[in-house]
Amino acid sequence: MRGGVTAVAPGSRVSEDDVKRACGIFSSMGRCVVVNERYMDAITAISGSGPASWL
Numbered sequence: 001m002r003g004g005v006t007a008v009a010p011g012s013r014v015s016e017d018d019v020k021r022a023c024g025i026f027s028s029m030g031r032c033v034v035v036n037e038r039y040m041d042a043i044t045a046i047s048g049s050g051p052a053s054w055l
Helices: 014-028 037-047
Strands: 004-008 030-034
Touching: 004 014, 004 037, 014 030
Parallel strands: 004 030
Antiparallel strands: none
């Protein structure tokens, strides 16, 4: 179905390759968008789903 959307907010130590790798993984389930961290609360409110972190 690939109907999901994942928002990714990279931190200051994340490289463009890291972002591409993460979006490559999440794109297998739908769309991946890169956003500024300040928008994550609004995205969470709209989607009804909380963020997850990769360490």
